[in-house]
Amino acid sequence: MGSEREEAFDRLASLAAFILKVPLTIVSLISDKQQFFKAGYGLPSPYDQVRSLPIDESICRYTLADDPIIAGDAKLDPLVANQPIAKTLEIAAYIAIPMKDHRGYVLGAFCAIDTKPRAWSSDDVNIMRELTKSVMTEIHLREQLRELETEKISRETVVAALTHDLRTPVSAAKMASAALQEPDIDVEEQKQMIEIISRNMDRADRMIHDILDASRLKAGEGVP
Amino acid sequence: MGSEREEAFDRLASLAAFILKVPLTIVSLISDKQQFFKAGYGLPSPYDQVRSLPIDESICRYTLADDPIIAGDAKLDPLVANQPIAKTLEIAAYIAIPMKDHRGYVLGAFCAIDTKPRAWSSDDVNIMRELTKSVMTEIHLREQLRELETEKISRETVVAALTHDLRTPVSAAKMASAALQEPDIDVEEQKQMIEIISRNMDRADRMIHDILDASRLKAGEGVP
Known part of the structure; x- marks a missing residue:
């Protein structure tokens, strides 16, 4: 999962931005130390390069409670309003959908961000939910591939060592x-x-x- | 690829229907003998069960030429108007995007179908293009998984047979x-x-x- 950037996720991020007509979308993975920007659309400098945030500056971390966050006016939300990142990214309204894996763990969040307060429609939220499921399907498929590759190499190594012996x-x-x-x-x-x-x-x-x-x-x- | 239905593709098909506000979307795979409905939204009976069409009754097959087909009024298109399926599915307008794999082969098409003539916007076409790319990313990942599985089993069988000998x-x-x-x-x-x-x-x-x-x-x- 780690640090590699995936074109396919950037595509889903940019599709979300296009459909919801927002300037910024982010696919974030959250660990106990940081929020990592796995993919996105419209990320300004320096975040397009740095691509991470200490966890205590993260807004997405609140999705770890497993609930989508839908905020039409971020200024009214004290959890968000006081974060420096809200100012830097001009976050005025946002939707954050938890990215839940097939075991039920929340790995991060898929966020759509607007720079003006906005009454999100149920369509906006539904589209974000569905695109998040696509992100998760791809993450799951990629994980399965990685596991198979690792298992293959370790089995081959064991068999080769035993045979050699x-x-x-x-x-x-x-x-x-x-x-x-x-x-x-x-x-x-x-x-x-x-x-x-x-x-x-x-x-x-x-x-x-x-x-x-x-x-x-x-x-x-x-x-x- | 064959005949199994994939929930993830049904989800993308239903997302396309939802965004474009069309009653019918189909993810089709095309072989030399038939068009197979891999996934879809709004497929009427009997196609939701049969899920295939002889190739000479297929409209999607024209996308094999590798070009999207964008038809605002299907009646004006002699290739479509004369097909019985156009009548059965009440196809009045449609977008068909070729599904091209990473080697450049067209495997089928992702279609959005409306029952009234309609001037498709460039947004409609772009969204269909992007969702088609997501379908193809997933197909590619699933193919890689299948190849790894097959290779693993055949290698294990060979090694076990040789060791047994x-x-x-x-x-x-x-x-x-x-x-x-x-x-x-x-x-x-x-x-x-x-x-x-x-x-x-x-x-x-x-x-x-x-x-x-x-x-x-x-x-x-x-x-x-």
Whole structure:
């Protein structure tokens, strides 16, 4: 989720601005330390570069209570009116819709901001709600992609490491069988070498079992 | 892509209907045989159930030429006016935006349909264009997810099958080493058993190499 800017979210932000005819929209992610501007339309300098705000200066953080905030005149709202950001961004009216993930956590808010007081219509609010759902669908799909990628890499690494380790018992058995072919080997050494082969094959067998476990397919299951 | 209905696309279709104030929107996928109604808002019976149309009755297919179709009065357009579907759906005006994938192929069209002739505004067209991009972003993300899933399963199956096969040389070497421990084994048999061990260990070695190849990580690369 972090810091990369996503073109698709900028597009939804600019669509919201276009439909609601507002100069500023922001897709914000909120952590315990800061509000991060994931995407937006009309963000003025320096926020288009800095793209974050300490959490105690954030207005969006109030959406973490899970309720949309709909303010027609921000000056009447003491939570907002006293924030420096309200002055910097000339926030006179705003809608903030909580961005809730599929587990019900609020990750941030999608905000539409006007520089003049304004009576928001129910259409305005509905459109913001629906666009927020699109943002969340995309965030969810991107998360799933990232999880699959990570899982794939870690599984591959484990399987490759286990497989690589299999070389050790195979090499040991190979060397022992080469020793057995020496013409001057005595009976005691011969016994030792056979012992080595037997022990290493047991070990290889257990390792194969572990690899099949790690690749989540037990022997015989799903194997063509 | 096929036949499953996606809630997220229905949501975008209903958002388009809501913003443009049209009674009908359709997200269609077009193949050489049919137009498939992937999602939509206001689709009347039987199309809400059947959800497809033979390709020669499709109007959307004309978007395959890669151009949006913007028709304020469908009766004036001979391509549309003569189609039975235009009558059934009471198509009097429509916008059809081609749904182009990231490789540039047109997969279908996102259509807004009105039952009265109507002069579409440039805002109407822009909103349809932007919502079509959101549909395509989601389709692309879903495709990537599907590809990763398929690739993961096929790779796992190959690795599991190869690993499973490794049991054969290991078992052969194990049995040969057990035979070597028999007190009454003669020199000729002993030679044969050592030969079997040596041959099977070479085979196991090659198989390990193949597994590392199949898991796309050669020995030593990326192994912790």
